[in-house]
Amino acid sequence: xxxxRATLAATALLALAxxxxxHPHMFxxxxxxxxxxGGGRLAAVRITWIYDELTTLxxxxxxxxxxxxxxxxxxxxxxxxxxxDMEWGADFLGDFQxxxxxERLALVPGPQDWTSDWKDGHLISTHVRRxxxxxxxxxxxxxxxxxDPGYYTAYAIIGTPVITGRSDCTAQVFEPDLSAAxxxxxxxxxxYTPDQSLEEMGYLMIGESYAEExxxxxxx
Numbered sequence: 001x002x003x004x005r006a007t008l009a010a011t012a013l014l015a016l017a018x019x020x021x022x023h024p025h026m027f028x029x030x031x032x033x034x035x036x037x038g039g040g041r042l043a044a045v046r047i048t049w050i051y052d053e054l055t056t057l058x059x060x061x062x063x064x065x066x067x068x069x070x071x072x073x074x075x076x077x078x079x080x081x082x083x084x085d086m087e088w089g090a091d092f093l094g095d096f097q098x099x100x101x102x103e104r105l106a107l108v109p110g111p112q113d114w115t116s117d118w119k120d121g122h123l124i125s126t127h128v129r130r131x132x133x134x135x136x137x138x139x140x141x142x143x144x145x146x147x148d149p150g151y152y153t154a155y156a157i158i159g160t161p162v163i164t165g166r167s168d169c170t171a172q173v174f175e176p177d178l179s180a181a182x183x184x185x186x187x188x189x190x191x192y193t194p195d196q197s198l199e200e201m202g203y204l205m206i207g208e209s210y211a212e213e214x215x216x217x218x219x220x
Contacts, residue, residue: 024154027052030146031158032214036165041134042216043165045144046113047096049085050158051123059084059123073118085125086114095148095155096129100140106132137169137218144171147211150203157212168219173212181209 031048051059060066065077073081088094088110098105111127118124135142146155161171188204 024148024151026055026153028153028155029158030155031161032144032146032171033162033164034144034169034171034214034216035128036163036169037134038165039134039136040166040218041136042098042131042142043134044128044130045096045098046126046128046162047146048124048126053121056118056121056123060118078116078118081118081123082116083114084116084123086111086116086127094129095153096144096146098129098131098135099143099145100135103140105135108132137216138220142216144214144216145208145211148207149205151205151207151210152203154210155212157214161214163216166218170217171214172217173214175212176210178210181206184209 029050029052031050033046034042035044035046037043060073063081065081066073067077068074094107094111096107098107108130112130114125114127116123116125144161146157148155157173161173163169163171184206185204188206
């Protein structure tokens with residue numbers, strides 16, 4: 001048995017009373033590794049998701065995975081959770097994109113080479129997203145951007161992004177322009193009327209405005 005990505009989101013939502021459309025309800029610390037191939041092209045990105053303690057607690061408790069109730073997950077208790085967030089529906093594209101300048105690059109659909117773990121009260125997973133066509137960074141600036149378009153989940157890039165396969169590249173994390181993001185939120189809210197229900201409102205598609213990003217720079 002696994003926990004589908006949508007189930008994780010629903011579990012977090014049940015614990016909160018505020019409208020899902022106004023701000024994020026699930027918080028995921030994110031680590032990134034840029035993987036270059038033998039030709040020096042960006043070929044893949046390894047992504048680590050570290051789920052917030054509340055989402056982890058609710059998911060583990062509701063699923064009955066902590067069999068002995070000791071507040072930790074043993075290796076045996078973790079077995080049913082392998083791949084817990086790797087069953088992506090057709091409408092979930094992985095909350096991640098790679099850009100070359102203004103061009104969004106195509107990724108191979110779905111996660112590959114995934115792992116699942118539990119550590120210090122957090123569910124953790126890793127997976128690899130491969131580019132459909134590896135790209136030479138000399139052809140344009142490359143940007144790695146983890147974000148949920150509907151801003152239900154907030155992804156925070158932690159640590160220093162890792163670069164594998166090249167020694168002449170650097171990776172720098174950039175924060176979003178919060179002033180511009182707040183204006184985007186206000187503009188999105190202006191589209192709705194007070195008599196609309198949460199179901200009618202849906203999600204405000206402002207996630208990219210709040211997204212952190214990694215910019216890759218290579219010497220040659």
